[in-house]
Amino acid sequence: MIQIKDLHKSYRMGSNSLHVLKGINFSVKEGELVAIMGSSGSGKSTLLNILGMLDVADSGEYILDGIPIKNLNETKAANYRNKFLGFIFQSFNLINYKTALENVALPLYYQGVGRKERQAKAMKYLEQVGLREWSHHVPSELSGGQKQRVAIARAMVAEPKVLLADELTGALDSKTSYEVMDLIQKINDQGNTILVVTHEDDIAHMCKRIVHLRDGVIVEDKEIEQVRASQYVQ
Ligand code: ADP
Numbered sequence: 001m002i003q004i005k006d007l008h009k010s011y012r013m014g015s016n017s018l019h020v021l022k023g024i025n026f027s028v029k030e031g032e033l034v035a036i037m038g039s040s041g042s043g044k045s046t047l048l049n050i051l052g053m054l055d056v057a058d059s060g061e062y063i064l065d066g067i068p069i070k071n072l073n074e075t076k077a078a079n080y081r082n083k084f085l086g087f088i089f090q091s092f093n094l095i096n097y098k099t100a101l102e103n104v105a106l107p108l109y110y111q112g113v114g115r116k117e118r119q120a121k122a123m124k125y126l127e128q129v130g131l132r133e134w135s136h137h138v139p140s141e142l143s144g145g146q147k148q149r150v151a152i153a154r155a156m157v158a159e160p161k162v163l164l165a166d167e168l169t170g171a172l173d174s175k176t177s178y179e180v181m182d183l184i185q186k187i188n189d190q191g192n193t194i195l196v197v198t199h200e201d202d203i204a205h206m207c208k209r210i211v212h213l214r215d216g217v218i219v220e221d222k223e224i225e226q227v228r229a230s231q232y233v234q
């Protein structure tokens with residue numbers, strides 16, 4: 001589903017340059033649930049933003065579902081982004097004056113889907129995240145966990161190939177974080193490919209594979225069984 005090869009990224013600030021990604025290689029198969037873990041500043045969000053086509057690498061290859069991303073022009077890139085990728089952020093990024101249902105339906109609106117179909121699909125995904133009864137509430141009437149569930153439904157509504165989550169539990173207490181991760185596992189069990197960026201061990205351990213980023217390089221990449229096995233040895 002995702003293949004990246006020798007990815008580099010620097011940020012330029014005035015005459016200075018900060019080399020953030022220093023040759024990243026990895027791939028993700030369909031149906032995986034991968035944590036990209038690492039301490040703050042290690043380059044996790046930078047990597048996720050490139051995978052999510054919100055930013056571009058300076059060099060290296062990125063192939064998404066068989067398509068080399070750097071050959072796409074801006075319009076095509078935007079189309080691929082909308083079709084292939086769903087985003088979930090720490091800060092939910094919901095629209096305050098719109099109901100849960102309207103928030104979830106929004107990506108379909110931008111894709112030109114008709115009102116009836118938009119509403120039906122949005123309701124279907126709200127049900128999937130357990131918020132059927134809350135469809136007509138606005139974000140200020142929802143708890144943090146509920147808001148994140150709305151954001152998850154919104155990320156899924158256009159049926160993307162890959163869900164990308166950046167610190168999706170960062171604004172939630174630990175109990176709510178585990179509930180949201182349970183939901184992520186359930187969605188993955190249905191076959192969805194999901195990448196979860198997190199600096200929290202507990203959250204990473206709820207994924208099937210952990211890719212550990214340190215100072216812009218991958219220092220470890222293991223299936224969860226391997227991670228657990230090596231922890232018992234210690
Ligand atoms: P993480 O998500 O792992 O905390 P980031 O990818 O956000 O790390 O950031 C990696 C490094 O790049 C940090 O030192 C950060 O300050 C810097 N950085 C991130 N975004 C930008 C930007 N737009 N411009 C300049 N520096 C940035």
Ligand code: MG
Nearest residue numbers: 044045046167
């Ligand atoms: Mg980050």
